[in-house]
Amino acid sequence: MNHEDPNSGRRLFFLSVIYGLWGLIGAALALPASIYLLFPPRLRRREEWTEAADMGKLTPKTPTEVVFRQNRVDGWKITRERTTAWAIKISDTEVIALAPQCTHLGCAYHWDDAKRQFLCPCHTSTFSPDGKVLSGPAPRPLDRYEVKVENGKLLLGKVVESENAA
Amino acid sequence: MMRVVVRVIGWIEHRTGLETAIRSFLYEEVPASSGWQHVFGSVALFLFMLQAFTGILLAFNYAPTPGEAYNSLRYIMTEVTGGRLMRQLHHWGASMMIVVVVLHMIQVFLFGAYKKPREATWLAGVVLLLLTLAYGLTGYLLPWDNRAYWGTVVTTQIASKAPVLGPYLSRLLGGEGAIGVVTFARFYGMHVLLLPPITTLMIIAHVFLVRKHGVAPAPGDEAKPLKKFYPEQVYKDTVAIFVAFAILFVMAVAAHVPLERLADPTDTSYVPRPDWYFLFLFQMLKFFEGPLEVVGSIVLPTLAVIALILVPFLDRGRVRRVTERYTAFGVVFLALLGWGGLTGAAIATTPKTAAVEIDFSAPTEWLQLSPEEMAGVGYFRKENCVSCHAVGDGGAKIGPDLANTAIRKSAAWMIAHFKRPSMLVPGSMMPPIQLSDPQLNALAAFLLKLTPQNASALQAAPAFAVDGALIYQANRCGACHLVNGVGMKVGPPLNGLFRHRDKAWLVRHFRDPQAVTPGTIMPRYAFSQSDMDKICSYLLSLPD
Structure with missing residues (x-):
């Protein structure tokens, strides 16, 4: 993208690490958070009549x-x-x-x-x-x-x- | 597609200038020497946002009053899917936050990055350190278990002993008389309503000042060309943040955070301890007695904060390389030595608590089992029934699911079946169980209690309780005593025993009941040391 940058291979490496790791962190938080909010709680009580x-x-x-x-x-x-x-x-x-x-x-x-x-x-x-x-x-x-x-x-x-x- | 994205970005840029703002933030120039040593501030900021995130999620299932806090946290940990992970992320995140903020401070201190004109940046950092500690202090009370309650009793007592301000501080914390609903409301209010906006403002001020003065250059940087913050430094920050996050996540998954008994102001056996990062202050108090106590509790901590504030005004010499800053290294070394020594001493002198620790962050239905049923758990484990039977986990096994109430048989049927399996179930592959009649009774009694809902909780009964119940049954304690509604009332009922007796008393009583309780008809019991430990632990774990 940046045409002036002579180290574009280096730059590409930095960018992929940055976006890759933030993607991982985002997923590792979004997934448990959605489960926490959306899954029904484990019910440990018996049904009653x-x-x-x-x-x-x-x-x-x-x-x-x-x-x-x-x-x-x-x-x-x-x-x-x-x-x-x-x-x-x-x-x-x-x-x-x-x-x-x-x-x-x-x-x-x-x-x-x-x-x-x-x-x-x-x-x-x-x-x-x-x-x-x-x-x-x-x-x-x-x-x-x-x-x-x-x-x-x-x-x-x-x-x-x-x-x-x- | 790409053209649409470019147009949308262009539209937003034209209306808000957002792109320019982000660009100027990312393409900030940093000195040539900046690198891995500068990642701690970003990690601290990330952890703060993570604490806010997990904190908000916890608040969605948490009732902030002493009457309900404990039960709702127990609900989060035992019933809400993913709830334990959220709580443990928040818990360990708090500890990690302290570590990272202190590392950040040590880095700035060692490099002398607080020197003119960056004094204000340092001061904002000192305030942020104190705010981080304030979160730890206020958050400690919120689980409302014994640990939280007694830890906060000590905190508020220390605050109330401050010269001049003591009574006012005490009133402010709602801690006059006893800790109750008022203190709780204030701690919660501070933790979630007061501290976060202040912290956010201070972080903005701190980052603004860092940007205004730029990252402090090292000697020799002037001659080298400046670097851009993005992407090289952002890459290093990201890697550091990821490492911190990965450590935190593993801890949150693997390192169990217990929940103790519900806060009990009448519990005289409890040994209060603050969280690990306050242990050094706690330990220091022991060196100052009587009227001097205020020196340890208020004067020295205040002096330490003043010293931190004064750092940039005391050290005004020219900028040196970090490798030449011997004094700074000496100060950090001494501080860490003092901190480590005090913390170590506090840990070493913590008495091994005689009380039985029950983890209330896991389901505790096993607490309600009668001694016979609990002994049944022991036989169930000894006979390794789960090698063939599923127990409520739906696993396909050789034998039927023992928690399935639809196929439930009577105790008499089960006992006959245990003795001669193929008699009642032709073709059964089950081997006969070689136990005495009372033992088979106990096994059947336990099996009758199983339902799909409680199976895992009942199976989770800790070994000390099972072993204790086996000894209880073997010695026929139930012929005189009542536990969980089963047994006789010749002797005193044993539920809630931990409230008025400790292990030492029990041991003496078992060895020579007459000497401890004159006139009692209880016979002597000469248990082996290990049996004595087990029966005492079991008896002291019995619920109210």
């Missing part, structure tokens, strides 16, 4: 809002927080539990008993009792909790994101 309701107290085929306390792993803390689920009993051993946020933008929806559908107050998405989108901008059915029925109690696990509606 939380008792949410008595099966006997759920009305068949009608969604009931159940309020329960759940442990949530939040960084270095485990917080115990109030959570809700919409539980729909299908039979004594079968139940669906819907996560309480609309799949559009996370607003809390409610049950419209007259129309027998869920209504989101934000952008008027409506959902069927089993969570399917009936109308509005919601992109996919309501998310569901993992459920388990043991000794007449409804146990809830983590929320599983629903598949995008085809």
Whole structure:
């Protein structure tokens, strides 16, 4: 590049060492930093099932809002927080539990008993009792909790994101 | 493509003059004698930027309050991917920073590069040295473990004893009464909010002055043509920076930085020590007692700083070759000798701590195991179960994954299986385990505790704890004592024993319980020396 420089071989050597080494340093820092920021932390706690309701107290085929306390792993803390689920009993051993946020933008929806559908107050998405989108901008059915029925109690696990509606 | 790049660069140059600025910075002329001895300043600058980088990344996962600092740092070290590397880069980077800044200063001192008109450059450098030490002092508290807490207790006590200023300094550091949330907030505030901008400004001033006066030439340079800073000197700086970075990176990967027990103001057995670069000051204090203490803690360090400030005003002779500066070499030699001697003496006189060191920077689920389960770890290792079985690491092995809870069997099934493997699992290649029933019980108890999440942490149980638990089980201590909720309450529960007993007491108590605790029904135990060490270490490691 520098035409006046008589030692251009020497110069080229300097330049390649300078850019090569700085490239190495940059990579040795950028890679761990990206991993540090973007990789999920190793989770060393067991998944938990939380008792949410008595099966006997759920009305068949009608969604009931159940309020329960759940442990949530939040960084270095485990917080115990109030959570809700919409539980729909299908039979004594079968139940669906819907996560309480609309799949559009996370607003809390409610049950419209007259129309027998869920209504989101934000952008008027409506959902069927089993969570399917009936109308509005919601992109996919309501998310569901993992459920388990043991000794007449409804146990809830983590929320599983629903598949995008085809 | 090239044309676009040239046009973009041209556009930026026209609007900002950036290219010209960079060119004039890089094509600065330096004396003919400049070379490898001038790399330390650049390395120090690089390390400062690296500390800022790793510090910011740590701050993304760190909660700066005494209530949470320790737990969040533990989270960084045990759960965040790459977190341990970041913390260790920051930790060792701090030490390396001190080394490089001091080397830089020694080079300038030996070459007499502070002489007229470069006195101000030297003074800015002295301030930067003090700032570097201030980072070390304030950062030391932030892990909030015992080491951090007790080290800072000593620091704030020294500051509070300063003549006249003491009470004000003490108030400023929030250290009145005890170290707590206020001191912590101030140290953190200084470390991340106050010191970095001051340091940045001082570095700018320092580099500006270096550029204004130019690199100090050696005698004879006038006759030789000047060299350009770029690329030859930049090449040397880059190589030096890379070497420093490579050393640091290897240390950060390989040299383990432990995390001690959470800061405990009631721990009377703790031996506080400052970081290695402050040990000489710490040691010097021992020579001054009573009313003279202030000489060691305040007067001498202050005089040392004043001496550094006065260097360019005292040494005003003509510029000499570095090889003729005998006095300068003598001063550096004496200073290093004094520093090395004091540091060595401090290390030599550090009492071997009797307390058991548990590394809290690694997962410590093993602390919760009952003695029986812990003894199970011992049999698990002795029988070398991992030679055939995977344990939560997903490795394809001959036998099933023992941490897989889906295939978990009962303890009774396991024990029957241990004795006659092919009875319960036809065709099993597992050899029978030759252990007694209580030992097989212990092994089964441990295996029942395994999950994929805790397997590696449980397997990491240190040898002293496993060996101690084996002795504990063999002597049936659990028939009277309670550990981690397992055992009996005839004798006192043993959790948290380290809080009120030390090893010497335990040894005396084992040898002759009646003499230490009159009326006790505990029998004597004549352990061998090595067994005594192991059982004591185990008992003193039991958590609260």
